[in-house]
Amino acid sequence: MSSESGANTHVWPDWLPLRKDLKGQSPYGAPQLPLEVKLNTNENPFSLSPDLVAKLAAAIASSAENFNRYPDRDAIELRTELANYLNSTTGAKLEADQIWAANGSNEIIQTLFLAFAGAGVNSLGFTPSYSMHENISRSTGTNWIVGARLGDFNIDVPSALTQISKEKPKLVFITTPNNPTGTSTEISDIRKIVEATAQVGGLAIIDEAYAEFSDQPSTIELLRDYLNLVVIRTMSKAFSFAGVRVGYLAAAKEVIEALQLVRLPYHLSTPTQLLAKVALEFQGELLAEVEQLKIERNKVVGELQALGLNVVPSSANFLLFSVENEKKVWQELVDLGVLVRDVGIVGHLRVTIGTPKENDRFLVALREILRTLKGEK
Ligand SMILES: Cc1ncc(COP(=O)(O)O)c(C=O)c1O
Structure with a gap:
């Protein structure tokens, strides 16, 4: 029940012309x-906030009569x-033609695979990491290569x-801060990997x-x-906007021109x-809440450590x-009304930082x- 993706024993009917390579898969979720x-x-x-909600409602009300027209x-x-x-928020000097936006960063990732990968092409990522990189690699017929992480989850x-020079991947993924570990990759290491990929x-x-939750400098700078660098961001996390579906990337304008060859017309x-x-007009208020969540995160780290548990620096x-018997603990948390994530790393669970009240309930x-x-025992 807690697994995210992977092998599935679902039996598909013979009449359904489903791709062979998808038959054993489960939907992500x-x-x-x-x-x-x-x-x-x-x-x-x-x-x-009520102010933001009012502005969102007013924006829809004043434009709804034009919904008969396609968007920009x-x-x-x-x-x-x-x-x-x-x-x-960074030291960059980007223009609009260096940005692409889509329905969540998942669509951004898919558009990258459609434009730059596919059958016969290698892509590479360092697991454990965000599993949609690998899933979309597979669904676009791209060959996925697993890069190495150390015992402390650093790349x-x-x-x-060595792997990059041997396998020659067209797309190399680094998630920083990484999901599900929370760990960051040093800018100096990112430079080495970007250069090897070039x-x-x-x-x-x-x-x-998750960049807004990190005190490390962003790779946007x-x-x-580097012309071959692409940085993906989302409004789902720091901007409290997961339900609206807005992700984006920043890159050289040639990358964005290439993405336009495969994007669906009027996709946004x-x-x-x-x-x-x-929501961008309310960035001051939303980013202040990010600071509050960082304080909460540090509080929860202290409480977990006080329980004798190891917490990966996030x-x-x-x-x-880390927790022994993670599957049993996950189920017992569910029984007590608390849902965390079993991300498939033995002896570990992942918990999202919630409101102070939710964190207390979890603890x-x-x-x-x-x-x-x-x-x-
Ligand atoms: C590392 C990472 N990238 C991308 C996403 C996708 O975010 P969205 O499609 O909501 O923008 C997630 C969601 O959890 C994530 O953890």
Whole structure:
């Protein structure tokens, strides 16, 4: 029940012309259980403020009569605002033609595979990491290569460089902060991997879905040094906007021109473009909540350590912690109304940082479960 993807024994009817390579697969997705405390998909726990909600509603009301028309196919205003946001929060000087936006960063990842990969092409990523990189690689017929991480979940850089020169991947993925570990990759290591990828004619894709929760500098600033660098961001996490579906990337303008060859026309609806622009106007308020979540994260780290558990150092809005009997603990948390994620790493669970109340509910439940398990030994 808790697994994210992978082998499946589902029997497909003979009349269905499903691709052979998809037959044994399961759809991606965390369990959706109607529990009170939902800390399993790295969402932002804060709902939108009444001011922001009013502005979002007004934006829809004033444009709804024009919904008979297609949206701006190139989402120019939104891309301009996204460039402004990245420029003001990093040292970059990006223009709108260096930004592409889509329905969540998952669509961004898919568009990259459609334009730059496919049958006969290698892509590479360092697992454990965000499994959609591998899933989309597979669904586009691209060959996925697993890069090496060390015991502390850091990328094994020397072996990564060797793998890149040997396998010549066209897409190399680094997620930083990484999901599900929360760990960050040093900028100096990213530079080495981007340079090695350039040597083999590939693009280095840095998935920065959780960048706003990190105190490390963003790779956005490296865009001025490397043409083959692509940085992916999302409004799902820091901007509390997972339900609207807005992801984007920053790269050289030639990369964006290439993506336009495979994107669907009018892929980003008028409401989506409008809502995202309004949320960007509220960035001060939304980023202040990110700071609150970072404080909560540090509090939860302390509490887990006080329970004698190891917590992987996290720069994101979630924590990977060690726990014996993780499948039993996951189920017992569910029984107590708390949903966390079993990400398939033996002896570990991942918990998203919630509101202070949700974090307390999680900690009380976990404390109780561990006390009982200790008593059973
Ligand atoms: C590393 C990473 N990248 C991308 C995504 C996808 O985000 P979205 O499609 O909501 O933008 C996620 C979602 O959890 C993620 O963890």
